[in-house]
Amino acid sequence: MTLKTVADRVGVSAMTVSNAFSRPDQLSAALRERILAVAAELGYVGPDPAARTLARGATGTVGILLTESPQHAFYDEYTIAFLAAITGELARAGLALTLLPSGRAGGVIPARDVAMDGAIAYSCRPGVDGVDWLRKRRLPLVFVDQQPERDHTSINVDDRAAAAAAARHVVDLGHRRVALVTVGRDAPDPREAPSDYMVARQRMRGWLDVLEPAGIEPVVRRSEYDSPEAGAEALRDLLDGPDRPTAVLCFSDALAAAVVRVAEDAGLRVPADLSVVGFDDTPLARRMRPALTTVHQDAAEKGRLAAAELAAAVARHRAGEEPVVRRLELPTELVVRESTAPPPA
Template sequence: MARVTLKTVAERVGVSPMTVSNAFSRPDQLSAALREKILATAAELGYVGPDPAARTLARGSTGTVGILFHGTPRYALSDDFGALFLAVIAEELGRGGLALTLLPNLGTRDVLPVRDVAMDGAIIYSCSPADESVEWLRRRQLPLVLVDQPQDDHFPSVNVDDRAGARAAAMHLVELGHRRIALLAAGPEALANPTDWYVPRERLRGWHDVLDPAGITPALRYVEKSAGEAAYTAARELLAGPDRPTAVLAFSDAIAADVLRAADDLGLRVPRDVSVVGFDDSPVARRLVPALSTVRQDVVEKGTTAAAELVAAVRARRAGDDPPVRHHLLRTELVLRESTAPPAEVNHGTNGTFVG
């Protein structure tokens, strides 16, 4: 069977090969009727379009953007919130004519995805600014969008008001009467550098904005988010002690789920024996028993905004313009469900200091 090429389609329709190429790559250059005729003829002949590699060389762009996140792809996709966030970004990018490539924060001296993968731009999602992979993307001078990162005057950013959300969660527990409160924060490296790990730092600050003026010294445990059973182990240690907390503020819903599991394994009832508040309002928050009180961030708005900013930045770069730099701070909302209640009388104490 003879190989069907762009020239084959052009000869069948009676147009130039460039016109056929435009039908696939630059549809605005043709009338709708002519483009439809070319595409129909191509489909009839079994021609799928210009070779992507050749199209990349001709256009000077790949049609692909990357997303770099902390940890491995397995971890990034292991919870409902992360998976939904990536799905929203992929859908929005697709509407802008771009495909999404995952950039694992892995590699070797010879093969490093952030350095070697061809792409038109990238989203940097919840990484340390000091990360070597982040530095490689900056060196490549690609259009970048920062998500859950400190603001940078050179790149657009999308952040959630983490500090306000954490403040609302802590205030809820204090107003219920809790004094013995534990914090399960992301870490342990979270606060090693004041410019690192934006989200863990902001949520910890928000909790302390409320607890410090109330005279409450919480028990604090850092949990490495991608370290398997670390959250469950930390929660069980806190709840098994003789001086256990009456409430726990968790960095995320995924960590809060491990608190509920630890409580159940210890024979404690939520919220009668211990109240728990998460962060994110991921689908798991509604599936837990009892349903989880949490801080809601709009993952669809977050993903859509990040993708739209990257599409705009890539288009600007293609046109020879400087990408626009806009900073978005998305609101949070406290969502109350069944996992919080006033502390039982046996757990009330006059001393707000708690060193678990």
């Protein structure tokens, strides 16, 4: 079944049938409905997408390069809300979303080889090949939770200030033995760890901005990004000792929930024996018992903005217009709930 078969049945040109699928504004509503009805009757689904992409010079698809594996996007509640907002906003712009793993498999590098009109780089580690390939392709790009770059719009929160607010909260409650549970690789100087994600580095700096002047030398435990349970388990030995921390500041709500489970397994009560603070304010933070003190950032608004900025950049690129680069910073707020209290006497 071909486009010409439909055209012959309706008595119009092949171009008219093509326009009925890809340029409906070129036809009257009545003619388009008649063409689509005949196509449905004959079992014709429309022009081949690959051929249409070549003809239009556009795919109607944008990518998102993820932090680690695509699997992470399906169980991390913050990322789920972020991606849901992106897909909703893109749908309004007539764009679809493709998840791009940052590595390679079978000789394929998705950031290099997948056809797309633009991309979002989401919280990728420095030196990730995928980001470099997206730059080389000169696609419209939006960076989210990444170090801002001169040529691309970026969307962030002030992670350093937000983390400082969380640290100030536990210091003001009277805590002096504090542990930090974060992501990334160990480094001699946690402030400057080059292998860390930009977000992890900024949150570490924010915590230390408050703890160091207060004379507090925190214990640092790290986990792989996709394994909050491992990060919490790394804290278990500290919770068994006489000088155990009385407060734990966590990179995310997922890590904080894992810390609470480990503490309860060790016979500790939260917050009577151990205060725990998260980051993100996901639905998990409100479901936990006790409800989690955490830093709120709006995942849905961050996703909506990222998609809107990328859709606008793609439209300007198609029109041959100069890109518009913006630096957007969303607000955060410390939300105090039941998981923090003064240290035990």
